[in-house]
Amino acid sequence: MPSPESCRKRGMMKKQVHPSGFSIKPILASRAPGMVVLKWGLVAAMAVQGIISLALSMQSLLPQNVYRKDLIQEYLLAKAILNGIAPYTPLAVLTNQFIGPLPNAVFQHPTPHPPPVALLSLPLGLLTYQQTAIVWFVFELVCVLVSVQGLLRCENRRPHTLLVLLIALLAMAWSPLNEELAVGQMMTLKLALLVGAWQMLRAGKAARGGILLGSAIAIKLIAWPLVIFLALRRNWRAAGAAGAVLVAANGGAAFWMGFQATADYYVKVCAAVSSLYRAHIGNFSLWTIGWRVFHGTGSPVLCGASAPPPLDAPGLAGPVAFILPLILLGIGLLLAARASTFDASFGLLICVSLLTSPIAWSHYLILTSIPLAIVAHRLLALNLPARETNLAILVGLLLSIPRAALNNVILMFAENSADACSPVVPFAATLISLVPAAAVLGLIWLIRTVDELSWHVPEA
Numbered sequence: 001m002p003s004p005e006s007c008r009k010r011g012m013m014k015k016q017v018h019p020s021g022f023s024i025k026p027i028l029a030s031r032a033p034g035m036v037v038l039k040w041g042l043v044a045a046m047a048v049q050g051i052i053s054l055a056l057s058m059q060s061l062l063p064q065n066v067y068r069k070d071l072i073q074e075y076l077l078a079k080a081i082l083n084g085i086a087p088y089t090p091l092a093v094l095t096n097q098f099i100g101p102l103p104n105a106v107f108q109h110p111t112p113h114p115p116p117v118a119l120l121s122l123p124l125g126l127l128t129y130q131q132t133a134i135v136w137f138v139f140e141l142v143c144v145l146v147s148v149q150g151l152l153r154c155e156n157r158r159p160h161t162l163l164v165l166l167i168a169l170l171a172m173a174w175s176p177l178n179e180e181l182a183v184g185q186m187m188t189l190k191l192a193l194l195v196g197a198w199q200m201l202r203a204g205k206a207a208r209g210g211i212l213l214g215s216a217i218a219i220k221l222i223a224w225p226l227v228i229f230l231a232l233r234r235n236w237r238a239a240g241a242a243g244a245v246l247v248a249a250n251g252g253a254a255f256w257m258g259f260q261a262t263a264d265y266y267v268k269v270c271a272a273v274s275s276l277y278r279a280h281i282g283n284f285s286l287w288t289i290g291w292r293v294f295h296g297t298g299s300p301v302l303c304g305a306s307a308p309p310p311l312d313a314p315g316l317a318g319p320v321a322f323i324l325p326l327i328l329l330g331i332g333l334l335l336a337a338r339a340s341t342f343d344a345s346f347g348l349l350i351c352v353s354l355l356t357s358p359i360a361w362s363h364y365l366i367l368t369s370i371p372l373a374i375v376a377h378r379l380l381a382l383n384l385p386a387r388e389t390n391l392a393i394l395v396g397l398l399l400s401i402p403r404a405a406l407n408n409v410i411l412m413f414a415e416n417s418a419d420a421c422s423p424v425v426p427f428a429a430t431l432i433s434l435v436p437a438a439a440v441l442g443l444i445w446l447i448r449t450v451d452e453l454s455w456h457v458p459e460a
Helices: 007-014 025-029 033-061 071-082 091-098 116-126 129-152 161-171 175-183 187-202 206-219 225-232 236-257 259-277 287-294 314-338 342-356 362-381 386-399 403-411 427-455
Strands: none
Touching: 033 129, 033 161, 033 175, 071 091, 071 116, 071 129, 116 129, 116 206, 116 236, 129 161, 129 175, 129 187, 129 362, 175 187, 175 362, 187 206, 187 342, 187 362, 206 225, 206 236, 225 236, 225 314, 225 342, 236 259, 287 314, 287 427, 314 342, 314 427, 342 362, 342 427, 362 386, 362 427, 386 427, 403 427
8 A cells, every 4th residue: 555645745746736727725815804804704604504504403303303313223223132123123113112103104114224233223222212312413423523633634633622623513514414413324423434444544554444444334335445445455454454343243243133134134134125215316326327217216115206217128227227336446446546645545435435335315425525635635735726626616515415405406397296205207307316426426536636636746
């Protein structure tokens, strides 16, 4: 593995790269009183928006909303194991047994989360569900702070606590993050683990980095392309540590829930549940394209716009759905292998991991904060070149569009339909839902571009 490029080269690189065309640098560097007031006013406005978004996310803890959180899946998983019941029993059955009648419907299928999540969830089963929701919400906020601190680190210097708190507050205004907090998923924990893995691996601490990477993959089957990359680079300590954690986590889960239940998840449950969401309008993974184009857009268990396929050929849906992610995986590994720094390789494969996951929801986009931070550091080192900086701003804006906003635009094209849950729209309108995928692809191109630009810049 190549050693990471030192941040101390920033000053030398700044003298070599000069932005052309429109550049945001003069605005950022300006000390004119009006510009200073404008910049700090913008920061203040974002901070206020962050506070408002945090307050809105906290409303998910209210009695009328709390049972709508995805967190109920982890809670029921823990309760089932503690009471000796098959953990992948349909959620509706477990709800009736451990909670009782709810003001909202729950999914009829089993939880889609992997067996290692059961180990993480066990302590939650000792609390009431309302207590669990509060504890997890606070835990997610801690994960955000840990992630921000890791993303801000440069030259191995710890960022000031006030700066960490300010950036975390500003981040609350980012739609993927406040959506994550509202639904109570696992992505903030996964982000913290991946940030830790990145920091350890770039510092040459292979075993520690591999352990954190394996832990991140164990709780959500995303980021596994990084293990392939580490193995291809013959970083056996990191790849081996990640693999050992995955084996140990699943082994521990099998001890608690039984080997058969653990095996059933990977053999039956995972594929069965994924098939219910593979063509949903909110899924922006590359896996969804084959199903949408040849089978149609929609889900039998989750509301959302539906659309007929432009080419009705269900037999092609599965093969195309498999081939597109495979192609991107190959391209991503090739680009990562040719990158000049480990940072660029790591950022590229985070993006590839999102698009090659069978299911990718909008709150998964919080993982792009890692490649975004890598791009930001590199652009600062390059003295904010105009084209790349403007593209970075565009990508950031696209990644910030709330899912609800995209859905509202799509529904503007809805035809008259008696089915309010799944209104029919033209297939072309459903392409709007793939804006996050386009943004992630743009981020891949951006990482590669700034990496090549840095590689051609003299160091002296």
